[in-house]
Amino acid sequence: MKISVITISYNSSTTIKKTLKSVQKQTYPNIEHIIVDGKSTDNTIQICNDFNHISKIISESDMGVYDAFNKGLKLASGEIIGFLNSDDVFYDKHSLKKISQKFDKQTDCVFANLDYVNQKGKVVRKWRSKPYQKYAFSKGWMPAHPTFYCRKSIYDELGGYDDSFDIAGDFELMLRFFEKNNIRSKFIDQTLVKMMAGGISNNGISSKVKIIKEEKRAFKQNKIGFSFFQYFFNKVLKIKEFF
Numbered sequence: 001m002k003i004s005v006i007t008i009s010y011n012s013s014t015t016i017k018k019t020l021k022s023v024q025k026q027t028y029p030n031i032e033h034i035i036v037d038g039k040s041t042d043n044t045i046q047i048c049n050d051f052n053h054i055s056k057i058i059s060e061s062d063m064g065v066y067d068a069f070n071k072g073l074k075l076a077s078g079e080i081i082g083f084l085n086s087d088d089v090f091y092d093k094h095s096l097k098k099i100s101q102k103f104d105k106q107t108d109c110v111f112a113n114l115d116y117v118n119q120k121g122k123v124v125r126k127w128r129s130k131p132y133q134k135y136a137f138s139k140g141w142m143p144a145h146p147t148f149y150c151r152k153s154i155y156d157e158l159g160g161y162d163d164s165f166d167i168a169g170d171f172e173l174m175l176r177f178f179e180k181n182n183i184r185s186k187f188i189d190q191t192l193v194k195m196m197a198g199g200i201s202n203n204g205i206s207s208k209v210k211i212i213k214e215e216k217r218a219f220k221q222n223k224i225g226f227s228f229f230q231y232f233f234n235k236v237l238k239i240k241e242f243f
Helices: 016-024 044-049 065-075 095-102 152-158 169-180 204-221 228-242
Strands: 003-009 031-037 054-059 080-083 109-117 123-127 149-151 185-196
Touching: 003 016, 003 065, 003 095, 016 031, 016 044, 031 044, 031 065, 044 054, 054 065, 065 080, 065 169, 080 095, 080 152, 095 109, 095 185, 149 152, 152 169, 169 204, 204 228
Parallel strands: 003 031, 003 080, 031 054, 109 185
Antiparallel strands: 080 149, 109 123, 109 149
16 A cells, blocks of 8 residues: 655755655655645755655645645555645654554545644644544544545545635544544554654744634535634643643
């Protein structure tokens, strides 16, 4: 079973080498690593060219993160697809092996736990998840997207990322997949990815306000009812993840 790992990048020369090494060191043998670059002006592409495990590289202008994700989906030929951004790394060399072992004929996707780390590699936040239950999204729950690995056939059937979203396109996609279309999931109760803190969805109060507005739009767009009070209350409770 081939696993496609999609890495999107833009002027990522200071971080992408760690990401590439993280994929290169995986013990799982059947990996397709795809780089979707936003036409970097630094030496990101030169760094990528030094790694012979990479299957495909494109570098061209895009309309944002979710447009880049969709480009990666079109290029991917693996049965299973996941995303590892250019400042993130796998937790250890067995992460993809653990993901592959969870898939069977009754499984459409898997997800796991995630650690946020600072530039020194220190853990500053822990994202601990749990098995999906119906209506969990309306209570403020969602899988950690960098740990979300899904069958290509599901993307082919249900579509990719809505690039009209700036910051919550991953939420909208998973809401659509889990709540609206009832895909079959498995939770891996292990940490599989280390994510650099400070991304577009974790960059201050303004980003938090924007993501709440966009997630509210995602519910409306998919015609899924929810209690905004309950949703917002559970979002606030997530502050415990920082301790």
